[in-house]
Amino acid sequence: MLEVSGIDVFRGETQVLWEISIRVHLGERVAILGSNGAGKSTFLAAVTGVLPPRRGDILFKGESLVGMKPHQITQLGVAVVPEGRRVYREMTVAENLEMGAYPKRGRAQLKKTMEHVMCIFPVLAGRSRQPAGTLSGGEQQMLAIGRALMSRPELLLIDELSLGLAPLITKEIFRTLDNLADEITILLVEQNVEQALRHSKRAYILESGRLTRSGISSELMEDDDIRRAYLGL
Ligand SMILES: Nc1ncnc2c1ncn2[C@@H]1O[C@H](COP(=O)(O)OP(=O)(O)OP(=O)(O)O)[C@@H](O)[C@H]1O
Numbered sequence: 001m002l003e004v005s006g007i008d009v010f011r012g013e014t015q016v017l018w019e020i021s022i023r024v025h026l027g028e029r030v031a032i033l034g035s036n037g038a039g040k041s042t043f044l045a046a047v048t049g050v051l052p053p054r055r056g057d058i059l060f061k062g063e064s065l066v067g068m069k070p071h072q073i074t075q076l077g078v079a080v081v082p083e084g085r086r087v088y089r090e091m092t093v094a095e096n097l098e099m100g101a102y103p104k105r106g107r108a109q110l111k112k113t114m115e116h117v118m119c120i121f122p123v124l125a126g127r128s129r130q131p132a133g134t135l136s137g138g139e140q141q142m143l144a145i146g147r148a149l150m151s152r153p154e155l156l157l158i159d160e161l162s163l164g165l166a167p168l169i170t171k172e173i174f175r176t177l178d179n180l181a182d183e184i185t186i187l188l189v190e191q192n193v194e195q196a197l198r199h200s201k202r203a204y205i206l207e208s209g210r211l212t213r214s215g216i217s218s219e220l221m222e223d224d225d226i227r228r229a230y231l232g233l
């Protein structure tokens, strides 16, 4: 579904990513793991058209995304949950969700989609008239995911789902996403290596802008080098 081949990405004149190749198949859960500054958010910026790669290609369902504007990429069915969630704090929960339906592909069945999102995250239904800024961190993350789902994406990109959240809430949100396996493909980037490996099928390790490892998540979890470097064991 997503086929990234050999991309080099720069921020200004500084190269941040080198020859990154990643594949995500339909229905899969794939994680990109790496510590602070490894280039995870930059990778998502490349896929979403914010920071087009200087070399290499990004295919989504066989079509190249390179050169497309972010809104065109959203329109094709790629949505992102940004790092730090960035909900509109002054707006209500329902208004935040409506904003997510702004891309044309979300507008057609807005009401139905919103009901579906509230079904996935029931806590949002109870808080729909409340300003988003009054929600807890975990609820805001659910809202940010819900907002992304409002465009009815086929591929959901999630930047640091676990950031700043209590382990229990992180687990709950991951479990909810596991249950959506039939409807959506997910690529997540995470510093929380343990949770990300637990809730993905395959994973790639990004270090200082280069992919150093990749494999089946359950196997990586048993790997001594990974356990030492990322799991503190
Ligand atoms: N706006 C920017 N301008 C210049 N350099 C940047 C910018 N944003 C990030 N960088 C640099 O690019 C590199 C990769 O950053 P990036 O944000 O992609 O990492 P990350 O893996 O998402 O890190 P984190 O886990 O902290 O979110 C870092 O060296 C960072 O300093």
Ligand SMILES: [Mg+2]
Binding pocket: 040, 041, 042, 083, 159, 160
């Ligand atoms: Mg980041």
